[in-house]
Amino acid sequence: MKSSLKLALGLASAMVASTAVSNAAHAEDLTLCWAAWDPANALVELSKDFTKQTGIGMKFEFVPWTNYADRFLNELNSHGKLCDLIIGDSQWIGGAAENGHYVKLNDFFDKEKISMDDFVPATVVGYSEWPKNTPNYWALPAMGDVVGWTYRKDWFSKPELQKEFKAKYGWDLGPPTTFDQLKQIAEFFQKRQIDGKTVYGASIYTERGSEGITMGAMDVLYSYGFQYENPKKPYEMEGFVNSADSVKGLEFYKALYDCCTPPGASNSYMGEGVDAFKSGQVAMHMNFAFTWPGLQKDENVGGDKIGYFVNPKGPGGAQFAQLGGQGISVVSYSDKHESALKYIKWFANKDVQAKWWSLGGYSCLNAVVNDAKFPASQPYAQAFLDSMAIVKDFWAEPSYAPLLQASQKRFHDYVVAGQGSAKDALDGLVKDWTQVFQDDGKM
């Protein structure tokens, strides 16, 4: 009887003790919020090292891209404590800084000797700074990303297609360097029979609901001469947003949509693009670089069958690409700032950043991307580097959301629905954006 009692007491104590230990561990757990995509899975893997080193557990709250902005902006606006760390989209930085959602990191960076000079300049401007081009940092560049292209190297290298293409267009079929070339290739493949299947020219962004068509159209418009504002007079958009060159760029995007996309591709964004490419529907595929590791590994279209190229040049030779990607920030409403900052410090470490790249994340650290071995480290590494060198980003204003909604509507109305002209769409955009900035008291 006595021994049974002892055993029971022992078990009870063990249970109490284990609960206490587990509670103590849970008290240190950090929750990191991000989008649900391949890089997030890589981050889960990477973060195991952080837990090993510090004993701080990591929990993750990943939300599909379609709900990512809604979910987390609601969380931040309602001062929620769900996220201790957040990898927020580049456009959020202005609003998050002005509304006090993120902890300013300048003092922390100074104390920990983390220098923004060690990161790719475009990512610092895009993901960390607000106001732009000032040394006020609200995030550490976490996931470099940019719109680029993949193509079916195996189709491009078919001798009969090469011969036919050369005869038709007078130049060798290969990755395009200009948008005109891109359209010619897309036209060439549109509705062609390859291996007994009808294929199409290109998958481009046309999504209406969130940001898809804006990211796609901008990818072309920048290289045609679009500018957000007069470089000498902020918020003056007339003649810049709707310049003759911008009009030509938007006309080109519509022409590409009309001539060379798969049937029903009127609401296509990252996921739909990947599906179109993976299912062997398209010869070329516009998408953010984060999709490349997954495509490279794909049994049907990856390996030797896939190639990568940088967003082509516009008619005047200008070449830009739409910036994607995000920085990692500490949420000001979290009660665990100290642990969250430990994570940022750990994440900024060179070895961690090198592992991040090897797992499928895109490091923004110069030491990683400027390493002599980097271009050969993956088949897409050089295209990523070249793309990151020519990036431009959408308005990062606190009012980025209504600005984005306006461009979504204007572009979709013209490109997909065929309503009005490119000039009408861009004139309308100037009107909408002017209204937004007037509401903000900036004009």
Next chain:
Amino acid sequence: MLNRTAENVARATPEQLARKVRGVSDRGLAWLFISPTILLLLAINIFPLFWAIYLSFTNYRANRPNEVVKNLGFANYQRILGDQDVWIAMQTTAHFVFWTILLQTLIGFTLAWLIDRKFRGHAFWTTLILVPMMLSPAVVGNFWRFLYEPQIGLFSYVISFVSGIPPTSIQMLSNVSLAPWSIIIVDTWMWTPYVMLICLAGLRSIPEYIYEAAEVDRASNWRQFWSITLPMALPFIMLAVLFRGIENFKMFDMVNLLTGGGPGSTTEVASITLKRQAFESWRTGYSSAFAIILFVAVFGLANIYVKALNKVKQR
């Protein structure tokens, strides 16, 4: 039995509480019972309504909690009523409401009339027809999106089989002219059974002796339908129209799932515009004013309609 239960309850009630309850009037007791509901109603419906009315006169934005909230008077209302896009969205909404109600009423009443014949297996067919109504709109939206797929969708294949047009040319969700109809088709498919149920209730409520009297008078089937069936079922049909009208004026889920308002803004109904302004552009004050306008429009139209319905019932 009931009395015995009441006596047991009375006996089990502590004396102190029983004395207190005994002192409460019937009216007081009624208020006591309904007060939780009233409080919930105030908290969930009435307070948000008044709060939205207040916000509609301000420049408040939910994503700028630190910003000073300014009173704008009627500026938000003025801006909405002067905004061409809002009027286009209202026209789109009216288009959906008109066609969905027309089709659902015609098909729903016809189905109810056929089911009312009580043929062999009518119970099975009634259950089968009701299935779409029982599905979640999210399931229906995704299901039909696949059916409409130009490359793999069954809908395109069937149309192609019948018409000879290549399936890839039948782009129901991408084509500006077809996209509104793609939503009307799905909404009609889903909600016609609901109209049918209401109409069936109406048809079953018509006393059999009226038809027997008409038979005695040698009234033709058409005459019986025109003079008995339709007038007596009319209040039920009008009720179905009222319910579907209110629902379809607020139509959101189906449009959002099928087209998201596109292509362009072709299928952007008022509720989609409202959602974009409120939760994507974060113009909380502006969207509150828009919501109030929509509420007043539905409330006003429904009121006029209910008056007409009452007149029909009194005939």
